Structure formats: structure tokens, C-alpha cells
Amino acid sequence: xxxxxxxxxxxxxxxxxxxxxxxxxxxxxxxxTDVGGRGDQSFNDGALRGLEGxxxxxxxxxxxxxPLSEPERLAGVPADVIxxxxxxxxxxxxxxxxxxxxxxxxxxxRPDLELLVSRHVALALGVxxxxxxxxxxxxxAQPEQRFLLIDSPILDAAGRPVTLPNVESLxxxxxxxxxxxxxxxxxxxxxxxxxxxxxxxxxxxxxxEAGFRAGLAATNPAAAAAAIVQYTGSFDDSSAGKRVxxxxxxxxxxxxxxxxxxxGLGVIEAAKExxxxxxxxxxxxxxxxxxxxxxxxxxHVDYAVYLAxxxxxAGRFSPGNRELGLAEGGVGLAPIRIDFxxxxxxxxxxxxxxxxxxxxxxxxxxxxEPLAAAPR
Amino acid sequence: xxxxxxxxxxxxxxAPPVALAALGGVLSERAGVVNLGxxxxxxxxxxxxxxxxxxxxxxxxxxxxxxxxxxxxxxLLAALAIFAEADQIxxxxxxxxxxxxxxxxxxxxxLGAAGGITDPVPALPSLSLGGLGRLPWVAAxxxxxxxxxxxxxxxxxxxxxxxxxxxxxxxxxxxxxVSVRGLRFFAVTASGVAAGLGGALLPLAVLGRFEDRMPxxxxxxALAAVVFGKWSPLGxxxxxxxFAGAEALQIEISSSxxxxxxxxxxxxxxxxxxxxxxxxxxxxxxxxxxxxADGVPWDPEAR
Numbered sequence: 001x002x003x004x005x006x007x008x009x010x011x012x013x014x015x016x017x018x019x020x021x022x023x024x025x026x027x028x029x030x031x032x033t034d035v036g037g038r039g040d041q042s043f044n045d046g047a048l049r050g051l052e053g054x055x056x057x058x059x060x061x062x063x064x065x066x067p068l069s070e071p072e073r074l075a076g077v078p079a080d081v082i083x084x085x086x087x088x089x090x091x092x093x094x095x096x097x098x099x100x101x102x103x104x105x106x107x108x109x110r111p112d113l114e115l116l117v118s119r120h121v122a123l124a125l126g127v128x129x130x131x132x133x134x135x136x137x138x139x140x141a142q143p144e145q146r147f148l149l150i151d152s153p154i155l156d157a158a159g160r161p162v163t164l165p166n167v168e169s170l171x172x173x174x175x176x177x178x179x180x181x182x183x184x185x186x187x188x189x190x191x192x193x194x195x196x197x198x199x200x201x202x203x204x205x206x207x208x209e210a211g212f213r214a215g216l217a218a219t220n221p222a223a224a225a226a227a228i229v230q231y232t233g234s235f236d237d238s239s240a241g242k243r244v245x246x247x248x249x250x251x252x253x254x255x256x257x258x259x260x261x262x263x264g265l266g267v268i269e270a271a272k273e274x275x276x277x278x279x280x281x282x283x284x285x286x287x288x289x290x291x292x293x294x295x296x297x298x299x300h301v302d303y304a305v306y307l308a309x310x311x312x313x314a315g316r317f318s319p320g321n322r323e324l325g326l327a328e329g330g331v332g333l334a335p336i337r338i339d340f341x342x343x344x345x346x347x348x349x350x351x352x353x354x355x356x357x358x359x360x361x362x363x364x365x366x367x368x369e370p371l372a373a374a375p376r
Numbered sequence: 377x378x379x380x381x382x383x384x385x386x387x388x389x390x391a392p393p394v395a396l397a398a399l400g401g402v403l404s405e406r407a408g409v410v411n412l413g414x415x416x417x418x419x420x421x422x423x424x425x426x427x428x429x430x431x432x433x434x435x436x437x438x439x440x441x442x443x444x445x446x447x448x449x450x451x452l453l454a455a456l457a458i459f460a461e462a463d464q465i466x467x468x469x470x471x472x473x474x475x476x477x478x479x480x481x482x483x484x485x486x487l488g489a490a491g492g493i494t495d496p497v498p499a500l501p502s503l504s505l506g507g508l509g510r511l512p513w514v515a516a517x518x519x520x521x522x523x524x525x526x527x528x529x530x531x532x533x534x535x536x537x538x539x540x541x542x543x544x545x546x547x548x549x550x551x552x553x554v555s556v557r558g559l560r561f562f563a564v565t566a567s568g569v570a571a572g573l574g575g576a577l578l579p580l581a582v583l584g585r586f587e588d589r590m591p592x593x594x595x596x597x598a599l600a601a602v603v604f605g606k607w608s609p610l611g612x613x614x615x616x617x618x619f620a621g622a623e624a625l626q627i628e629i630s631s632s633x634x635x636x637x638x639x640x641x642x643x644x645x646x647x648x649x650x651x652x653x654x655x656x657x658x659x660x661x662x663x664x665x666x667x668x669a670d671g672v673p674w675d676p677e678a679r
Contacts, residue, residue, distance in 0.1 A: 234592065
């Protein structure tokens with residue numbers, strides 16, 4: 001079985017060895033994706049876009065890398081990233097090359113990282129909290145190698161964040177973007193019934209829930225009191241997501257916010273069939289149901305990885321964890337393309353709330369209060 | 377809309393893939409071959425169903441292709457387990473792994489699908505229920521009809537008698553001059569057709585696209601339904617309906633926000649199919665006895 005799978009994987013070119021280093025002074029940034037792999041339209045794609053596309057100016061295709069023209073490279077960079085990047089913009093980083101390994105099973109994480117170390121990459125990138133264990137172990141074994149971990153700090157045995165001298169980690173304040181989603185849902189709902197659909201009930205997803213409910217309470221306290229919170233219990237089952245969402249929409253919900261991985265695809269399909277609103281997550285999911293996806297809460301993994309690659313090219317490295325929120329351009333909302341009554345006023349309100357969060361006037365909770373405590 | 381309607385719609389919309397895969401499990405195990413490859417067969421059915429539907433722009437072509445692909449996967453399992461006399465459990469697991477890798481590869485290579493998800497596929501006819509969404513009635517009809525037909529086939533026809541006999545006492549069947557291996561091959565292939573059909577419903581009647589993580593464990597739920605349904609076609613249907621009903625009920629309860637929502641932990645409902653299967657196996661829900669020759673390879677030389 002194993003050889004067959006390996007042959008298949010080889011055929012998808014994920015194990016293609018990197019070309020030999022050319023000019024001296026060229027630095028390689030190594031990436032190990034999590035099992036979602038290239039094409040997940042989420043975390044992995046975001047990280048690869050930041051590194052391959054924005055930093056290196058390359059596009060990956062069936063025949064390997066192809067250089068991008070400058071307009072191509074900057075096409076599709078979201079407006080809030082451009083705003084955040086300022087006048088300097090997103091220049092191509094000279095002398096960088098990507099080397100990407102796609103892990104197909106969690107047992108691959110450590111060997112893939114070892115391969116990056118043996119290739120003497122300037123920075124070894126682990127994409128996704130699932131690589132936390134592997135990055136921590138490999139970083140301890142290879143103190144000379146610099147690592148970057150996306151979406152989780154390094155944790156000790158008791159689950160507390162620790163700092164390793166050769167690991168930088170980036171996490172996102174998802175609650176801040178989710179706060180804006182909640183505020184928008186409170187302004188866009190007409191039935192006064194809104195819902196949150198999470199995947200597994202884990203702290204990461206609860207940050208989405210906490211921010212969403214806080215934002216909802218800011219613009220529509222009545223809807224916040226009656227808000228429905230559901231967890232599907234998985235991240236891979238689109239049927240489960242649709243099953244939950246279909247029941248919610250049947251019960252009169254007209255805006256749902258999903259943070260449920262593949263289950264969320266089912267939530268979006270249910271919204272499409274019921275003709276109601278849904279808010280996507282991680283990347284702009286508008287194309288899945290243009291008439292139903294109100295907006296998406298985007299994590300700008302691409303921008304974070306771009307900045308890290310730029311730092312690595314310049315030899316800069318700052319160990320420890322960094323949190324990226326609205327102020328740092330780490331999270332944001334996708335363009336709201338759907339019209340609804342009072343949209344102009346809602347957009348103004350959202351801009352004001354965003355400014356208040358960036359200015360520190362609003363502090364967004366990262367843990368939901370127990371549902372029982374919510375007034376009914 | 378009343379809660380009861382929501383519940384019934386939810387069952388009719390989401391139970392069919394599991395019910396048909398469970399029917400496949402019954403067809404195979406009643407002939408004496410354990411089909412652990414249901415998950416993989418569903419995955420083949422889902423992928424080839426979506427691919428054919430996209431290529432032909434017809435959901436019916438897709439559905440047929442899903443059944444065919446499932447049948448082919450079933451035949452492969454049968455060839456391994458019956459003619460090559462491979463361990464049935466290992467062959468089933470191997471089929472699941474093959475489906476996992478091969479479908480991911482084909483999705484990228486043949487469809488070039490970005491994000492592990494295809495474009496929208498043509499959907500099977502469905503009934504609009506307003507706020508309740510759409511009810512894919514073709515899937516619901518297949519779920520209700522096919523187990524009934526299979527039940528008649530097994531109980532009332534000469535073929536059905538042999539089918540059951542080959543799972544209970546293959547020696548007697550061989551003595552009567554019927555090919556045990558031939559009959560089992562046919563049964564496992566039919567099992568694949570049913571499970572492939574169930575898998576094809578995932579893109580064609582549930583999500584409207586193929587998504588790389590399908591069927592996300594529904595094949596294993598179907599295995600549980602086979603045991604909980606006591607290896608009978610209607611029993612497996614009942615089990616699948618029960619599992620879907622429990623799931624829908626849990627959603628209703630936790631959406632209503634009443635005291636019950638705080639009382640019943642979500643995880644309990646997620647574990648329900650497996651818990652009930654354990655209970656069934658332990659004899660708490662009446663006796664659950666598999667066919668006597670289930671999982672035993674046919675060896676004409678054995679005494």
C-alpha cells in the first residue's frame with residue numbers, strides 16, 4: 001500500500017527535490033504545509049501566496065515555478081493589506097527561493113522538517129497548529145536552525161506557551177475580525193436571529209465565537225441574547241455542516257457565521273439553498289455562493305509570511321510569539337459585495353468599530369462566556 | 377415550520393448516503409465477506425459521480441458513474457478477498473487507503489480542482505421547501521426503495537436463498553453445485569454498487585460539489601448501521617434513519633437553547649452510532665448475530 005501511495009504522491013510532484021542552489025547569497029525559505037496541502041484555499045495557500053507569490057514573485061503550476069510580472073504579482077492583494085503595507089507597498093524580495101514540502105500525514109511533519117534542515121534553509125516554516133509538536137521537537141534538536149510556526153505558539157508539556165531561542169511563532173487575534181463579523185450580522189439581520197457554527201469546540205474556534213458574540217452585542221443586543229451557537233464536532237464533514245445549517249435556517253436564522261473548515265462548505269451550501277446570509281472564514285469564500293456569502297473573516301497568513309520572508313532575507317529574526325490582529329493587518333473582512341438595507345450606515349459603523357479596536361478603545365474577549373450566563 | 381417537519385426533512389436529506397452504504401455492507405456480509413472498504417467505495421462513488429456529472433452536465437450520468445465506480449471498487453475488493461484469498465479486513469482497509477490517495481491525486485490531476493473542491497455539479501432533482509432548503513427526493517426515494525427490494529430479493533427469491541446460504545454455510549451451497557466464489561464475487565460487487573450510489577449522493581444531492589474530504593467517516597457509520605441493523609437490509613435502513621434522526625434531534629435541542637441543551641453534551645450524540653453498536657454487539661438491544669460464515673474465506677479443500 002505504502003509504495004503505491006508514495007508513487008501517487010511522487011506523481012503529484014510534492015516530493016520533487018529542489019533545484020541545486022545557484023548564485024551564492026541566495027536564501028531558501030523552506031515550507032512544510034499541513035495535511036490540507038497546496039490548494040486548500042486557506043492557511044496553506046495563504047502562506048504559499050505570501051512566500052512564493054508576493055515575496056519571490058513566482059507562480060506554481062504543473063511544470064514548476066514560473067516568474068510573475070509585477071502587475072500579476074500584486075493582483076488580488078486585498079485592499080486592507082495594501083493600506084497596512086503603506087507607501088512602501090509589497091516589494092519583491094530579492095535573492096529568495098521557496099522550497100515547499102506537502103505533508104500528507106501527520107507522521108510526515110518531523111521528517112519533512114528534518115529535510116528542510118538538511119537543505120540548510122534560511123528559515124523553516126511550519127504552516128498550521130498541527131505542526132507545533134514537530135517544530136518544537138526539531139527546533140530543540142537543531143538549535144542552529146531558525147523556524148517559523150504559523151497559528152500556534154510553542155507549548156510546553158502542560159500546554160503553556162514557551163519561547164525557544166530559534167523559533168518565531170505567529171498567531172492571530174481571530175476574535176477581532178470575528179467582532180466585526182458579529183457587528184455586521186447584527187446590522188444585517190432582519191429576523192433578529194443569527195447563529196455561529198463552529199467545527200470542533202476547541203480554544204481556537206472559541207475565539208471566533210467570543211469575538212462574534214461580543215460584536216453582535218455591540219450592534220444588536222437583542223439578537224446577541226438570542227444568538228444560537230452550534231458546533232458540528234468536525235472539520236472534514238461538509239454533510240454535518242449542511243445538516244446543522246439547514247436546521248438553523250429553517251428555524252428562522254438569516255445570518256450565520258461559520259468557522260468550521262470543510263463543514264463550513266456545507267453551511268454555505270445550505271445558505272445558498274435557503275437564500276439566507278452566511279459569513280465565510282480564513283479566505284474570501286464569496287465565489288462559493290456569491291448571492292449568500294455576505295463577507296469572510298480573513299486571516300492574512302499571506303501578509304504575515306511575506307513579512308517573515310522579508311525579515312529572513314535581511315537576516316532579521318525575533319524569537320517568541322507575535323499576535324497579529326486588526327492593527328497589525330493580521331485579520332480583516334473581505335469586501336462586502338452584497339447589498340442589504342442600511343448597508344452604507346453599516347459600513348460606516350464597521351469602520352468606526354475597527355478604528356476603535358485598533359486604537360485600543362474596545363477590548364475584544366478571546367473566550368466566550370458560558371452560554372448559560374447569557375440572558376434569554 | 378414545525379420542529380417535526382424539520383426533523384423529517386433532515387432525515388430524508390442526510391440519511392440516504394449512509395443508508396445505501398449500509399445496504400452495501402449487508403449485501404456483502406450476508407454472502408460471507410466482510411466489507412470494511414465501504415468508506416473507500418463511497419469515496420470512489422462520490423468522486424467519479426461528480427466527475428461524470430461535470431463532464432456530461434447530467435446528474436443522472438453522474439449517479440450511474442458513481443454506482444459503476446462503486447461496483448468496480450467492490451469487484452476489486454472481491455478479487456482480493458475471494459480469489460486472492462487476502463485477509464478480508466486488510467483488503468478492506470487497503471481499499472480505503474487506495475481511495476484516499478488515488479482520489480486526491482485524480483482530483484488534482486484530472487480536474488485541477490483548486491482548494492480540494494470542484495465546481496458546482498449538476499444536482500439531482502429536488503423539491504424546494506422554502507426556508508427549509510431543498511429536499512433531494514431522488515436520494516430519499518432510493519433510500520426507501522432499494523433496501524425494500526433487497527429485502528425481497530434475499531427473503532423471497534432462489535438467488536436470495538443461495539445468497540444467504542453462502543454466508544451461513546458455503547459447504548452446503550458448494551454441495552448443491554453452486555459456485556461459492558462466483559456468488560460471493562457477485563454479492564461484493566453488488567455491495568460496491570450500493571455503496572458507490574450512496575457516495576455519489578454526497579456531491580449530487582448534498583453538497584452540490586465534490587470535496588476532497590468526502591465521505592468523512594460516513595462509510596464507518598454505515599458499518600455501524602450494518603451491525604446495529606442486525607445484518608438485514610431494512611434493519612440497516614432503520615439504523616441509518618435512527619442515526620440521522622438522533623443527529624437532527626440534537627441540533628434541534630441545542631438550537632432551542634432550553635435546559636436540555638445544557639444537560640446533554642454534544643459529544644454524546646456524536647458518539648451515539650458507535651455506542652449503540654457496542655451495545656448491540658454486547659446483546660443489550662436483542663441479539664446481534666452475524667452470518668455464520670461472515671469473514672471466513674472459502675476454501676474448497678478445508679474440512
